[in-house]
Every structure is written in C-alpha cells, then in structure tokens.
Amino acid sequence: MYKVVVLLAVVAVAHYFRGKFLYAWQPRVNDEAFNGELYQVGECYVAKRTTDTKPKQTIVCIHGFLEDMRYFTEVYEDPSIELILINSCGYHSPFSLNNLMKPEWSQTVPYPEGSIEYDANVLVQAVENLASTKKIRLHGHSRGGAVVLEAVKQRPDLLGKLEVILEAPIIPEGEPYPGLAFVFNKVGLYLLPLSFTLFKKVPFDLYSFAYKPLTPRKRTLLAGLLHNPKSFTSILENADNMEAWWETTNISIYDNVAKGTILIGAKDMVLDRKSMIASAQASHSKIDMVLTEGTTHFVSLEQPHYARDLAAKAVATNRRKKSAQSES
DSSP, rough: HHHHHHHHHHHHHHHHHHHHHHHOOOOOOOOOOOEEEEEEETTTTEEEEEEEEEEEEEEEEETTOOGGGGGGEEEETTTEEEEEEEHHHHHHHOOOOOOOOOOOOOOOOOTTTSHHHHHHHHHHHHHHHHHOOOOEEEETTTHHHHHHHHHHOOOHHHHTTTTTEESSOOOOOOOOOOOHHHSSSSSHHHHHHHHHHTTSSOGGGTTTGGGGSHHHHHHHHHHHHGGGEEEEEEEEHHHHHHHHHHHHOGGGGGGGGEEEEEEEESSOOOHHHHHHHHHHHHHHHHHTEEHHHHHHHHHHHHHHHHHHHHHHHHHHHHEEEHHHHHHH
C-alpha cells in the first residue's frame, strides 16, 4: 500500500509540473544580425534579405521541426539570390524584432496553429507578396519539405510551376527514425515538457557527438534547437500534426509539383531513410532523387554544395532559355 501511495504521489507531482511547464513562455535566446526586412504574418515571422544588386532568382525557404530560419542563411550566401525565409508558427524569431513590420498584405491563416498547413499558407503569402523575380524556387528541410508540398497543393495556380527542393524531408509514406519514434511516442510526448526542460540545461558539448560531423554553423544552430519554440504547446502541436499529415497524405501530392529534387542524407537518424527513398522513387519522373554523401539529416549544413549547385543550375538553365529565344 505504501508503494502505491508513493507512486501516486510521484505521478501527481509529475502531472502538476508537466502542466506548469507546458504553457510556460520560453524566453527568446537565439539572436543574430540580419540585413533585411522582418514581417509578422499570423503567428509566423517572414524575413527577406536585402540585396545590393538586381537578384537573378528568388529562393523561399522553410526550416524543419525545432529549427529556425537561420538554417538557410549561410547555405544561400550568394548576393544574387533574393532570399525569403519562413519561421514556423509559434517559434521565436532568431533576428531582431526592433523593426518588425505587420504588412498590409498579410491575411488571416485559415488553418490550426502549429500545423504544416498553417506554415504552408504563410509561405504562399510570402511568395505572392515578396518574390520579385520570375525564377522562384522553394526549399524545405525536414518538416519544411511537407510544408512546401502542402503550399503547392494549396495554391497550384501560383506555385504549381515552381521548382522545389525537399531536403531530408517529411514526405508521403515516410516514417520517423525508429529511435526518435520511441522518444515521441504517447508517453514521451506527455513527459516532453518535463524532459525537455531538464535537457535544455545540459551543455550542448556533452551530447554534440550525436550530431557529428559538426561544422561551426551546424554547432551554433543545433545548440539552440530547444530554445526556438515559444512554448512546449507548439512542439506538441507540431508532433501531433506531423503524424496526422503522414497518415492522411499519399504520393498523389507529388502530382502538384512540376519539377523538383529530393535530397536524402547518407545517414539519417531523424527520419527513416528507407521510407524516404521509397517515397521519392514513387514520385513522378520530373522529381529527381539525390543520395548525398558525407551527410546526415542536416544535408545543407554539412554539404551546402548540393543546394548551391541546384541554384546555380537553375540560373544557368534560365540563361540558356533566354539565349535561345534571342537567337530565334
């Protein structure tokens, strides 16, 4: 009887603190300089980098689960790129809020907060109102891959002809890595506000070995992962919606994409590599699959040349088309 009472007391205390941490506001920690404009669209932030010259193409990017939009800033350093970044709903901006703007073009998002659909709608609004070139490409990493696919599905008239890059993505019929699926089971999700609160106090250097190979940029971004969501409710909303999206989305969503590339890490311990490959192989012939080398789940942080080469190829293709038209 004594053991039962102790167990119930432990459960009651855990439940109390779980509820306390669940809705607690998480302070903004990550802060970097950014040369550009920052907008608030619904509960998302959208950043557009300032360019000194006329851009040759526009790349619109959306990061993955627990990440933020800094994921792409060094990948696309080329000043000829008009870079537009989407930060997920319910996540802190990694850039200063001093000059935050609420644009007139912003529309109410008709989807639940924390969902893939919500971020996709913001991406649509960003393309429609901020992109100034005719050469537009969409790049989504991890959960962001699903956001890109969902955005094209929402507005095929606007985005259906654009090229996409899906990097180590959440895609139809994919699955999480088995070890991660165990962490994010029902019990793990229930205890997440407690476990993550404790884990945030652990110095990154004590577990950084799990993320090798580490580059300076990768170290900076991954060390701040758990500080990006404004509250644990955002994390749980993301997790529940990702599972629902996998269950309700099939490979027919690829039909909305005119052209694209799926980049798959050599060793992914976040998403299941085999199911990603199977899904990519089931897509139509205009979507290429690239099995990258020397990479994990964070392809562009480790080997940025894959994304950069695709950007350069897009500009070169556009030049050839213009040359052919002028000759004719």
